[in-house]
Amino acid sequence: MNYLEHIGKYFIMLKQVFKKPQKWSVFRETLFREIEDLGLKSLGIIMFISFFVGGVVAIQTALNVDSPFIPKYLIGFATKRSVILEFAPTFMSVILAGKVGSYISSSIGTMRVTEQIDALEVMGINSLNYLVLPKIIATLFFYPILIVLAMFLGIYGGYVAGILTGRFFSEDYIYGIQLDFDPYFIQYALIKTLVFAFVIATIPAYHGYYVKGGSLEVGRASTQAVVWTSVVIILLNYFLTQMLLG
Amino acid sequence: MIEVTNLYKEFKGVPVLKGISTTFEKGKTSMIIGQSGSGKTVFLKCLLGLHIPEKGNICFDGRNQTALDIKAQRQLRQEIGMVFQGGALYDSLTVEENIMFPLKMFTNNTNAEMLKRVNFVLDRVNLVNANKKFPAEISGGMQKRVAIARAIVMNPKYLFCDEPNSGLDPNTATLIDNLIQEITKEYQIITVINSHDMNSVMEIGEKIVFLKNGVKAWEGTNKEIFKTDNEAIVNFVYSSNLFKKVREVYLNETK
Numbered sequence: 001m002n003y004l005e006h007i008g009k010y011f012i013m014l015k016q017v018f019k020k021p022q023k024w025s026v027f028r029e030t031l032f033r034e035i036e037d038l039g040l041k042s043l044g045i046i047m048f049i050s051f052f053v054g055g056v057v058a059i060q061t062a063l064n065v066d067s068p069f070i071p072k073y074l075i076g077f078a079t080k081r082s083v084i085l086e087f088a089p090t091f092m093s094v095i096l097a098g099k100v101g102s103y104i105s106s107s108i109g110t111m112r113v114t115e116q117i118d119a120l121e122v123m124g125i126n127s128l129n130y131l132v133l134p135k136i137i138a139t140l141f142f143y144p145i146l147i148v149l150a151m152f153l154g155i156y157g158g159y160v161a162g163i164l165t166g167r168f169f170s171e172d173y174i175y176g177i178q179l180d181f182d183p184y185f186i187q188y189a190l191i192k193t194l195v196f197a198f199v200i201a202t203i204p205a206y207h208g209y210y211v212k213g214g215s216l217e218v219g220r221a222s223t224q225a226v227v228w229t230s231v232v233i234i235l236l237n238y239f240l241t242q243m244l245l246g
Numbered sequence: 247m248i249e250v251t252n253l254y255k256e257f258k259g260v261p262v263l264k265g266i267s268t269t270f271e272k273g274k275t276s277m278i279i280g281q282s283g284s285g286k287t288v289f290l291k292c293l294l295g296l297h298i299p300e301k302g303n304i305c306f307d308g309r310n311q312t313a314l315d316i317k318a319q320r321q322l323r324q325e326i327g328m329v330f331q332g333g334a335l336y337d338s339l340t341v342e343e344n345i346m347f348p349l350k351m352f353t354n355n356t357n358a359e360m361l362k363r364v365n366f367v368l369d370r371v372n373l374v375n376a377n378k379k380f381p382a383e384i385s386g387g388m389q390k391r392v393a394i395a396r397a398i399v400m401n402p403k404y405l406f407c408d409e410p411n412s413g414l415d416p417n418t419a420t421l422i423d424n425l426i427q428e429i430t431k432e433y434q435i436i437t438v439i440n441s442h443d444m445n446s447v448m449e450i451g452e453k454i455v456f457l458k459n460g461v462k463a464w465e466g467t468n469k470e471i472f473k474t475d476n477e478a479i480v481n482f483v484y485s486s487n488l489f490k491k492v493r494e495v496y497l498n499e500t501k
Contacts, residue, residue, distance in 0.1 A: 023351050110337075119334040122294050122406075123348050124323035 010206050016128040017136070017202075030134040038100050038135060038201075039142030043149075045099060046092055050083075050150035053091065054157030057082050062167040072168045076158070076176020081185075083154035089189040090237050092150045093196035096143070097229040101204040104135060105225035108208030109218035117209070128209065136201040143197035144190050151189070188244045195240060196233050203229045247271055248293070248404065248436055253302035255288055262288045263299070264460040273434045275427050275450045277441050280457035281482065289457065290408055290440045294328060295319055306404065324352055327397030327435075329407040333389040335381040335396070341368075342377040345396045352400065367395040371425060387418035394422070398429055405430065407439040411446060419443065423450050444483060447471070448492075456482065472496045 021027035058079045065074055108131060111117050120127040155177055162168045204225035211221040248270040255263040262285045270276045278286050291297040293304055295311055304311045306322060314322060335344050342364055349360045368377065371391040381389055390410060397405060407426060411419035427450045430437040441447060447454060448468050456464040456479045464479040471483060472493055484490045 026350055114332055115330045115334040116336055118291075118294075118296055119328065119330060119336075121296060122323055122326060122328040123351065124320035124326075125351060126320070 006206075009210070010202070013128060013132075013206055013209065014202065016126060017132045017205075019126055019129045019133075021129060021133065022125060026130075027134060030130070031137055034134045034138035035142055037103070038138050039146065042096060042099060042146060045095065046146050046150050047153055049095060050088065050092060050153040051157035051160075053087050054079060054083055054154030055161030057087065057154070058158030058161045058173070059165060059167065062162070062165075072172040073176035073179060075162070075168050076173035077179050078176075079158040079173075080155055080177040080181075083158070084151050084185050084189055087154055088147050088150040089192040089196065090233065092147055093143075093193065093200065093233050094230050096146075096196075097200050097204075097233060098226050100139070100200055101226045101229045102222045103204075104201065105204035105208040105222040106218055108132075108205055109211040109221050110215075112209060112211050113214055113218060131209070132202065132205045135205060136198060139197040139201040140194060143200075144193050147189065147193045148186075151186075191244060192237065192240050195236055199232050199236065200229055203232060247305075247307060248438070249303075249305040250293070251303045251305075253289070253292060253299050253304065255285075255292055255297060255299045262460050263292065265302070266457070266460075266462050267302075268455050268462060268465060270436050270438050270453065272436050273431060274452040275430050275437045275439065276453040276455065277439045277447050277451040278455050278457060279441060279447055279451075279482070280463075282442075284457040285460040286440045286457055287408065290406060290438070293438065294326065294406060295323065324348075324400065325403045327400065327402035327405045329390070329393045329397050329405070329410050331408045331410075331412055333381065333386075333393040335389060335392055337381055340378050340380055341373075341384065341392050344381070344392060345399050348396065348400050363399060364395075367399050368392075370398070370429070371395045372421075387414050387422070390414065390418075390422055391425070394425060394429070398433070401433065403435055405435050405437045407437070407441075409441055409443075410439060411441075411443055416445070419446070420449070426450065444486075444489060447483070458482075472500075 058075055061075045061078045065072075108117075111131070117127045117131075120130060159170060159173050162173050163170055204222075207221040207225035207228070208218075211217050250269070251267050253263050253266040254261065266289065278289060280286050288297060292299050293311075299312060302312070306325075309318075309322060311319065311322060336347065339347065342361075345364045345367060346360050349355060349363060353360070355363070364377075368374065371394050373388060373391045373395065376384055376388060376392070381392070384392070394410070405426070410426060411422045414422065423446045426437060426439065429435070439446070439450075448471070451468040451471075454464075454466055454468060454471060455462060458478050464474065464476045466474060471479065474480065484493055
């Protein structure tokens with residue numbers, strides 16, 4: 001199947017996904033389960049990675065601005081910019097594409113090969129709407145929270161790294177993160193997060209839903225889902241940056 | 247009544263079903279038999295609307311399933327119960343939640359009412375003390391019973407089963423066969439079973455449709471199957487010495 005066919009099939013899938021849920025009470029129940037599975041269960045890894053990435057960014061910046069002519073508060077400034085603009089929204093989304101994307105793809109794929117999706121269809125349930133829409137809403141709702149948390153922890157990680165290594169003073173760092181603060185950058189990061197959240201929920205769902213075969217194919221679909229989700233996130237990141245900041 | 251007329255289905259230009267016509271009646275257990283690759287599963291999936299046939303009609307009490315729009319087809323499917331070969335139970339839900347799922351989705355019953363209905367069908371399939379267990383925690387035979395319970399919980403008019411006793415020991419297989427037949431009679435539903443199991447065919451097959459290479463090679467009852475001289479069905483059903491012997495005894499007794 002060529003790429004155009006996949007793209008067409010993906011949009012046809014979305015058309016089925018965005019239908020009114022057949023029963024709101026069931027939808028609400030599923031949504032809460034998805035928020036837990038796709039959001040809350042990712043909290044730990046996101047907190048851990050963002051804290052250490054923030055620390056590494058601050059140390060790297062400190063090592064590279066060794067000149068006495070460059071003020072030390074630039075370390076805090078650069079860490080804040082890097083974390084808010086790229087590390088939190090893009091880097092964390094790629095991490096989530098791996099963790100959540102493989103989960104979505106393999107769980108839906110397993111449902112496909114064990115005829116659980118056929119069972120839904122035979123009951124008269126729109127399986128795409130039932131399985132995928134709660135995932136989209138859950139990621140759209142929860143990922144901005146995750147990414148904002150990643151921003152705070154990343155910047156805090158830089159602060160802690162500075163104190164522990166003694167490469168810069170905390171006053172400089174705090175001054176740097178307050179310097180030239182533009183709220184639009186937060187908006188920009190959140191817009192990107194929402195787009196990436198949609199991609200993370202739908203591309204793996206597509207790969208899982210249309211899998212054919214057995215467990216081997218489910219594994220392959222899962223790998224492909226992660227690869228394609230990451231590729232699309234990186235490409236969209238480029239275009240969104242150009243559109244929103246260019 | 248389910249009326250199938252001239253059903254034709256192909257995959258990538260290769261015909262799998264070549265003009266099958268038959269009927270399935272209320273209160274009777276009908277069976278589709280045939281070798282692997284004969285088109286049984288495709289036929290069943292066409293009946294369920296999971297495959298769209300290239301030609302032909304499938305009428306459920308006068309409603310042509312192939313001509314219905316998606317909404318009407320979903321409506322029709324709420325009248326269908328299906329027992330999949332592997333059970334197709336939802337792994338993340340308990341036995342009780344699995345059976346309650348269609349009720350939650352399509353009725354406005356209270357939780358207590360739904361629970362009462364779940365316990366009733368679980369009792370009907372002779373499954374007790376399994377409500378809170380997950381599918382992975384129960385045996386294959388119990389999973390089949392849960393699948394049957396889920397299939398009948400909405401009081402379906404039509405029940406389809408894809409190899410309901412595959413992978414089960416002979417004793418459990420007989421219990422499942424009897425259960426399906428009892429339910430069919432009790433609720434006067436149209437039951438269509440896809441099976442390889444000749445024991446089931448002989449025991450509960452009130453109507454048998456034999457498929458060979460995508461065509462209907464024979465149809466009749468489990469009594470007629472002993473007397474037929476149709477070469478295709480004789481070679482298929484009496485391929486084992488045991489069944490050959492059974493046939494000889496039956497024919498001698500009925501002479």
